[in-house]
Amino acid sequence: MYFPVLTGSFEMAPMTDGPEREIDDPASGEEITEAEIVERIFEAVMERRLAAGTKLSESELCKAFGVGRMRIRRALLLLAAREVVELRSNRGAYVACPSPAQARDVIEARAALEPAVARLVAERASPETLAALAAVLEEEAAAHARGSRHEAIRLSGQFHLRLAEASGNATLVRILKDLVTRSSLIVAIYGAAGLETCRDHDHATLLAALHARDGAEAERVMAAHLADIFATLDLSGRMPAGLDLAQLLARP
Amino acid sequence: MYFPVLTGSFEMAPMTDGPEREIDDPASGEEITEAEIVERIFEAVMERRLAAGTKLSESELCKAFGVGRMRIRRALLLLAAREVVELRSNRGAYVACPSPAQARDVIEARAALEPAVARLVAERASPETLAALAAVLEEEAAAHARGSRHEAIRLSGQFHLRLAEASGNATLVRILKDLVTRSSLIVAIYGAAGLETCRDHDHATLLAALHARDGAEAERVMAAHLADIFATLDLSGRMPAGLDLAQLLARP
DNA sequence: AGGGAAAATATTGTTAACAATCCTGTCAAC
DNA sequence: GTTGACAGGATTGTTAACAATATTTTCCCT
Numbered sequence A, B: 001m002y003f004p005v006l007t008g009s010f011e012m013a014p015m016t017d018g019p020e021r022e023i024d025d026p027a028s029g030e031e032i033t034e035a036e037i038v039e040r041i042f043e044a045v046m047e048r049r050l051a052a053g054t055k056l057s058e059s060e061l062c063k064a065f066g067v068g069r070m071r072i073r074r075a076l077l078l079l080a081a082r083e084v085v086e087l088r089s090n091r092g093a094y095v096a097c098p099s100p101a102q103a104r105d106v107i108e109a110r111a112a113l114e115p116a117v118a119r120l121v122a123e124r125a126s127p128e129t130l131a132a133l134a135a136v137l138e139e140e141a142a143a144h145a146r147g148s149r150h151e152a153i154r155l156s157g158q159f160h161l162r163l164a165e166a167s168g169n170a171t172l173v174r175i176l177k178d179l180v181t182r183s184s185l186i187v188a189i190y191g192a193a194g195l196e197t198c199r200d201h202d203h204a205t206l207l208a209a210l211h212a213r214d215g216a217e218a219e220r221v222m223a224a225h226l227a228d229i230f231a232t233l234d235l236s237g238r239m240p241a242g243l244d245l246a247q248l249l250a251r252p
Numbered sequence C: 001a002g003g004g005a006a007a008a009t010a011t012t013g014t015t016a017a018c019a020a021t022c023c024t025g026t027c028a029a030c
Numbered sequence D: 001g002t003t004g005a006c007a008g009g010a011t012t013g014t015t016a017a018c019a020a021t022a023t024t025t026t027c028c029c030t
Helices: A034-046 A058-065 A069-081 A100-124 A127-145 A149-166 A170-190 A200-211 A215-232 A243-248 B034-046 B058-065 B069-081 B100-124 B127-145 B149-166 B170-190 B200-211 B215-231 B243-248
Strands: A085-088 A092-095 B085-088 B092-095
Touching: A034 A058, A034 A069, A034 A170, A058 A069, A069 A085, A069 A092, A069 B069, A100 A149, A100 A170, A100 A200, A100 A215, A100 B100, A100 B170, A127 A149, A127 A200, A149 A170, A149 A200, A170 A215, A170 B100, A170 B170, A200 A215, B034 B058, B034 B069, B034 B170, B058 B069, B069 B085, B069 B092, B100 B149, B100 B170, B100 B200, B100 B215, B127 B149, B127 B200, B149 B170, B149 B200, B200 B215
Parallel strands: none
Antiparallel strands: A085 A092, B085 B092
16 A cells, blocks of 8 residues: 555565565665765656655655655655655655656656767776776676566666766766666656666667767767667557546646 | 955845845735745846855845744745755854855756757647747847846846747756756856846747657757856856855864 | 435644844954 | 854744645434
């Protein structure tokens, strides 16, 4: 009952009882800062431990992170500013549930940005940076091979983020972090079952172009890769299973 | 004493006495929402009524907008999340003062994004939308012609934002709003005096390409335009007049 | 038993007082 | 006269109580 949406399309992370089990760290002596709370929730969303539409109640988050309400409130405001969380007045905070239009916008923004990022990386990344990227790719392939879907999803997102980091541009990293995280929600909602992660083959092709310092090719590969992802989405208007009710009946 | 930086490089907006004169609206009966406060401060920064490094004290903002401290605090947090304001612990909020590295990142991000945006607009904007863009351009040229520098700066930024809006992509609009606003700070700090706005000729060339529905050309023109802006900046490391002291001596 | 209104409960939003930190102005010592 | 410490005032950060709004439960009536 805690994850009200995406009912049957895929199983949740291994949660034994408490909903925030994977997120919190209650017994640690240090007080967590609100930036870290934001970070943790970002991760949880990107790794699909928090599904779209999940309610994030203040009191539960307070217990989960062991901090006062004020810090939770600030964290939620920051998450809302980045459109990973939706704040409904007097109703609480919910993990964002992107509409088809928003989904299109996010994917389109990535299609506008990431090819250029790929080109930048091809032109200027150090060999060590490229090696780090290759390591992520290897982990990703291994996760795919042994069938750990959640790891694969996580590493697939990681690859795109690490690529942005390889550009050496903090602004691009921040922007892409938001977009990739929201993409995770989008693919979960609108993606065809079984195609919920990037094909690591695409990532390998891209990495080859980067190693060859072929900016134009890297740009092209990335554009094609994103177009592929876009193509697997069904944004035809009606929302899948159960989502529409929760959203349409909500009073504004 | 209220605008501590950018001492002589250009005169401030016509402020008679109170520093927030252009921003506030104290006597209006309605209570302003925090999103509107964020909006107002964004505008003020983009139009150079608030200079980089300006301290935004809570109490003054409370008086200026006629709201409680909590709402101001939330607005400042949101502004900080978008890197238009910097929050220093126990010291207060300051209009951001981008470092050379940050400046480079912002310009580079725009160079990565806006050509693609221009292409999108060329491909899909309605004739009415293009007409609206033309109207902004016309105003911009008129402002230039009659020498109203502040209007010209304002409209120059507006043109880029309206272009993003013409793409019909809300995510791109939001991202570019942040980047354009920060660019305003960057040009004020690092730009050569007298070259503080886009040349409206570039905008005209771009508009021609849009009208011709020539996406590739629009992309090229925009890339060249941004490269031009980049070229007028001096990011050679040392900060201009007085800025470095305030920033370098500040404890983190 | 079913439906609906109303009280009870829980959750969110706001305000105000309190605590902690920083800045400024003063004074004494060198 | 300059430098340093100290006290006072001002500003920011936090906490807790209060108010307002949703949600759930209960109870009455049909």
